[in-house]
Amino acid sequence: MAMKPQTRKSTTAADALDLDRLANAGQNSLLAFGHLHSRLLRNALEVNAELLDFARNRIGEDIRTSERLARCDNATDTMEVMSEFYQKAFEEYAEEANQLVKLGSDVAKHSLEDIQRETVDISPVGGG
Numbered sequence: 001m002a003m004k005p006q007t008r009k010s011t012t013a014a015d016a017l018d019l020d021r022l023a024n025a026g027q028n029s030l031l032a033f034g035h036l037h038s039r040l041l042r043n044a045l046e047v048n049a050e051l052l053d054f055a056r057n058r059i060g061e062d063i064r065t066s067e068r069l070a071r072c073d074n075a076t077d078t079m080e081v082m083s084e085f086y087q088k089a090f091e092e093y094a095e096e097a098n099q100l101v102k103l104g105s106d107v108a109k110h111s112l113e114d115i116q117r118e119t120v121d122i123s124p125v126g127g128g
Helices: 019-070 075-118
Strands: none
Touching (some): 019 075
């Protein structure tokens, strides 16, 4: 009785992956990046609106300070106006910087959460 030769089946990387699962993961990743892009555009709009609002307020302060300086009669009054101007400017710039850091932190946090929620594990079948 002749023995049938044994053929050894090779395992490739493609065999280890479920190709349907891989295709699905690719589609989900593209969708996630689309959502991420949309979120980043909305956040850029929010940051720009914040910066424009800040600039508008600061220019208003510049105008009011110029008007106050024009009414100053002596150096003491001028120094007082300028001191108040720079004190307020420093406080507002510090507050704005904190606001922008918070916005940036929120963008990063929510973007990461979106990516984690929308992406699919594409590890080889059986774990790994």
